Amino acid sequence: MSKVLITGGTRGIGRELIEIFASNGFDIATCSRNEKDLNNLVKEIGVTFKNIDFFAYQCDVSKKNDIINFGENVLKNFGIPDLLINNAGIFIPGTISTETDNIFETHINTNIASAYHLTRILLPEMKKNKNGFIFNMCSTASITAYTGSASYCISKFAMLGFSKLLREELKPYGIKVCSVMPGATLTSSWEGTSLPIDRFINSKELADLMYSVYKNSNSMDVEELIIRPLKGDVNENNYNN
Numbered sequence: 352m353s354k355v356l357i358t359g360g361t362r363g364i365g366r367e368l369i370e371i372f373a374s375n376g377f378d379i380a381t382c383s384r385n386e387k388d389l390n391n392l393v394k395e396i397g398v399t400f401k402n403i404d405f406f407a408y409q410c411d412v413s414k415k416n417d418i419i420n421f422g423e424n425v426l427k428n429f430g431i432p433d434l435l436i437n438n439a440g441i442f443i444p445g446t447i448s449t450e451t452d453n454i455f456e457t458h459i460n461t462n463i464a465s466a467y468h469l470t471r472i473l474l475p476e477m478k479k480n481k482n483g484f485i486f487n488m489c490s491t492a493s494i495t496a497y498t499g500s501a502s503y504c505i506s507k508f509a510m511l512g513f514s515k516l517l518r519e520e521l522k523p524y525g526i527k528v529c530s531v532m533p534g535a536t537l538t539s540s541w542e543g544t545s546l547p548i549d550r551f552i553n554s555k556e557l558a559d560l561m562y563s564v565y566k567n568s569n570s571m572d573v574e575e576l577i578i579r580p581l582k583g584d585v586n587e588n589n590y591n592n
């Protein structure tokens with residue numbers, strides 16, 4: 352049975368990834384901050400997918416000690432993941448000149464430092480297998496300067512840099528790395544939006560695409576996925592496009 356670790360699995364893209372991997376028989380480890388959401392998730396998975404091992408852990412990935420403890424607990428109580436999906440992330444709008452203090456640090460710690468620390472904990476074990484796969488949740492904000500999403504963009508540019516470096520570093524070990532760069536995807540990140548549903552990527556379609564890339568990568572590494580809503584990019588400056 353293959354094992355997948357997905358950070359931030361209680362909502363949005365992470366929740367859809369759990370659904371597709373669980374329905375294909377994968378054992379799954381996940382984490383999030385909200386204990387009640389995690390307990391509900393454990394119940395839902397237990398009812399629907401009776402034959403998989405599901406490991407849920409409460410932690411705040413933005414805290415270095417928390418994310419390291421999570422990684423160590425995964426190795427001890429769940430096993431070495433065949434697939435790591437660095438998914439957990441936050442989005443708080445703002446501009447460089449007007450963002451309140453700590454917004455920058457919050458984005459950096461949640462969206463990039465968490466992936467760096469967790470990957471470092473798992474890599475020594477994953478390398479021994481000479482096999483494996485890592486998806487890093489980047490964004491079109493990793494390649495486009497969206498004004499109004501300043502610290503988010505900075506953290507996602509950094510995530511793409513991290514992901515590219517990881518790809519180079521892991522070539523000799525047979526571990527594939529893919530940077531996933533979706534545009535606006537309808538999840539709780541967009542709560543309260545007045546935009547119509549058809550301006551967004553469907554999170555189930557995105558999760559299914561990632562599953563397909565994972566399943567169909569034998570002789571190749573899909574290094575980057577750029578996915579945009581059918582009608583094109585959405586940001587605060589072109590809502591009506």
Ligand SMILES: NC(=O)c1ccc[n+]([C@@H]2O[C@H](COP(=O)([O-])OP(=O)(O)OC[C@H]3O[C@@H](n4cnc5c(N)ncnc54)[C@H](OP(=O)(O)O)[C@@H]3O)[C@@H](O)[C@H]2O)c1
Nearest residue numbers: 359361362363364383384385411412440490535536538539
């Ligand atoms: N939605 C989009 O338009 C879009 C586009 C491009 C890229 N992305 C990226 O895709 C990833 C998932 O986004 P999403 O829209 O699915 O987000 P979401 O619906 O807000 O879900 C985020 C998940 O991550 C968890 N999480 C957030 N901060 C955490 C923390 N500090 N510690 C532990 N868990 C944490 C949340 O649970 P708790 O809140 O309970 O912790 C939740 O399970 C993110 O990296 C995001 O930047 C999203």
